[in-house]
Amino acid sequence: GDSVTQMEGPVTLSEEAFLTINCTYTATGYPSLFWYVQYPGEGLQLLLKATKADDKGSNKGFEATYRKETTSFHLEKGSVQVSDSAVYFCALSHNTDKLIFGTGTRLQVFP
């Protein structure tokens, strides 16, 4: 079945450091790929998405590129802030209702 694998956290960074959170997937066909963010005490929010190979999703300084050849959708940000501290979830979905999530990666950014 389809699945999403994320790097284990927590990821601990100093403010203004470069961030990469790895995400790889296993799926048939061409799923859409997502990154969701969950801030402390809040619900999930869609951060960015990509619907086809080589698409780059971007939002709030975060980027991720849909790499079909490596089945990856790594999340990157050039300079993190303390306010980026949250749990990040990679997810995939075909043209159905079902979102399949990775286990989440906690990011902690210190000043």
Added chain:
Amino acid sequence: GAVVSQHPSWVICKSGTSVKIECRSLDFQATTMFWYRQFPKQSLMLMATSNEGSKATYEQGVEKDKFLINHASLTLSTLTVTSAHPEDSSFYICSARDRMRGHNEQFFGPGTRLTVL
């Protein structure tokens, strides 16, 4: 736009009682709502998919009689945890799909933390 609310945000109940959680789409019509469960430090696990006016579709391993789902209108779905036990303690999250948007756009509620004593 595309706001989803949940009520209550947290609830504590005694073992054996039933608890109802509401999920509302505030500014759009949601033909489909989803219920997830999240354990500490783990991912969201889809419990069931709820379509307005029809029976919910449950994921494998989820007890239908334990987790009753009703989706009576385009803006409201409810999850009732019946005869709750401590192992039902978890964070329950709903999401809703906006019928005017694409298939894959789900908007999430803030979640409800259930603690069963």
